[in-house]
Amino acid sequence: MSSSLLLRQLSHTGASTRANFQPCAPGPPSSHPPRRNGRRRGAATISRLIDGQREREAGERGRIGPGAASGGNGWDTDGSGRDAAASTVFVAETMLPTRSGSYRLRGYRHSVDGWESYTEPAVVVSGRVEDQENVPVRVHDACFTSEVLGSLKCDCAQQLQLALEYIQNTPPGIVIYLQQEGRGIGLSNKIAAYALQERGLDTVDANRALGLPDDCREYSPVPNILEDLRIKSIQLMTNNPRKLSMLEDLGIRITGRIPCIVGPGKHNQAYLSAKEKRMDHLLEGSWCYWNHDGEPTQPVAGPLRQGSILPSSTEIAAKVRELSAEE
Numbered sequence: 260m261s262s263s264l265l266l267r268q269l270s271h272t273g274a275s276t277r278a279n280f281q282p283c284a285p286g287p288p289s290s291h292p293p294r295r296n297g298r299r300r301g302a303a304t305i306s307r308l309i310d311g312q313r314e315r316e317a318g319e320r321g322r323i324g325p326g327a328a329s330g331g332n333g334w335d336t337d338g339s340g341r342d343a344a345a346s347t348v349f350v351a352e353t354m355l356p357t358r359s360g361s362y363r364l365r366g367y368r369h370s371v372d373g374w375e376s377y378t379e380p381a382v383v384v385s386g387r388v389e390d391q392e393n394v395p396v397r398v399h400d401a402c403f404t405s406e407v408l409g410s411l412k413c414d415c416a417q418q419l420q421l422a423l424e425y426i427q428n429t430p431p432g433i434v435i436y437l438q439q440e441g442r443g444i445g446l447s448n449k450i451a452a453y454a455l456q457e458r459g460l461d462t463v464d465a466n467r468a469l470g471l472p473d474d475c476r477e478y479s480p481v482p483n484i485l486e487d488l489r490i491k492s493i494q495l496m497t498n499n500p501r502k503l504s505m506l507e508d509l510g511i512r513i514t515g516r517i518p519c520i521v522g523p524g525k526h527n528q529a530y531l532s533a534k535e536k537r538m539d540h541l542l543e544g545s546w547c548y549w550n551h552d553g554e555p556t557q558p559v560a561g562p563l564r565q566g567s568i569l570p571s572s573t574e575i576a577a578k579v580r581e582l583s584a585e586e
């Protein structure tokens with residue numbers, strides 16, 4: 260999709276330029292975790308690579324790849340003790356020329372289990388974000404099928420492109436890219452869910468039929484990365500109320516929402532409608548996620564809680580066979 264079309268779509272919701280963007284009125288005092296010693300409760304420490312001994316050791320053991328965050332296992336984000344083992348390490352920065360222009364690209368490593376495993380958040384930066392308020396931020400989760408293969412079944416790749424072009428055209432802004440494929444269930448589980456969607460289930464029921472949560476993403480790297488970049492407050496580029504409230508619960512100051520709506524196509528119409536009807540995504544371009552009573556809207560599905568156990572790959576494969584045979 261061309262840049263101008265994308266910007267027209269933002270313009271439809273009033274967000275085409277920074278000049279005409281009106282941040283939402285802030286909601287009621289949020290339930291941010293209190294800070295201990297000036298630090299956010301639950302915020303992990305950002306340490307530079309030089310301090311990352313355990314992280315280096317984990318790397319040497321070859322444990323790179325989806326960890327607790329992407330599998331959604333063992334990480335409790337309900338506010339009680341999420342700080343225990345999470346930390347984020349800045350690794351390096353480079354300039355990256357792309358089709359949408361040049362960006363600073365920053366690499367991080369993030370662990371929620373004391374570096375037994377880790378994920379690699381990447382951050383795309385446009386303009387000077389340090390010490391700024393109201394910085395447009397897109398928190399984007401991996402979608403191999405659309406971003407690498409060009410799948411038309413969802414809107415993920417277009418949303419990523421929209422965000423990249425937005426921050427390029429109206430800097431400053433950042434895109435935080437997290438390895439949480441399939442809303443956190445992982446690639447093969449998402450493929451299993453797609454197999455069931457071919458048989459008529461929607462994006463929510465397909466996950467449930469496999470015994471998987473609707474959404475088990477967690478965002479613990481985000482406050483650390485914002486802190487590392489000294490970003491004081493953000494305007495979140497999203498249509499997803501769950502993401503807004505989860506980030507707010509992590510202590511992030513959200514001063515506004517920038518809708519991230521892309522036009523529907525033949526192949527993703529059903530998906531977009533399920534996101535709106537079943538997952539409460541704000542796909543009609545509303546500016547505020549706070550409702551008229553000043554309360555944040557409630558997320559429809561919580562993250563996995565500590566101790567939750569996902570079905571094994573054998574169980575998922577058996578379930579797909581069983582449901583296919585029932586037809």
Ligand SMILES: Nc1nc2c(ncn2[C@@H]2O[C@H](COP(=O)(O)OP(=O)(O)OP(=O)(O)O)[C@@H](O)[C@H]2O)c(=O)[nH]1
Binds near residue numbers: 453
């Ligand atoms: N389980 C599952 N995951 C999907 C499906 N289609 C896309 N995804 C994943 O969904 C994630 C993106 O989530 P979305 O619900 O599309 O959007 P969002 O990021 O929550 O909300 P926005 O910020 O408004 O984009 C990516 O990790 C994709 O890999 C699907 O049918 N099933």
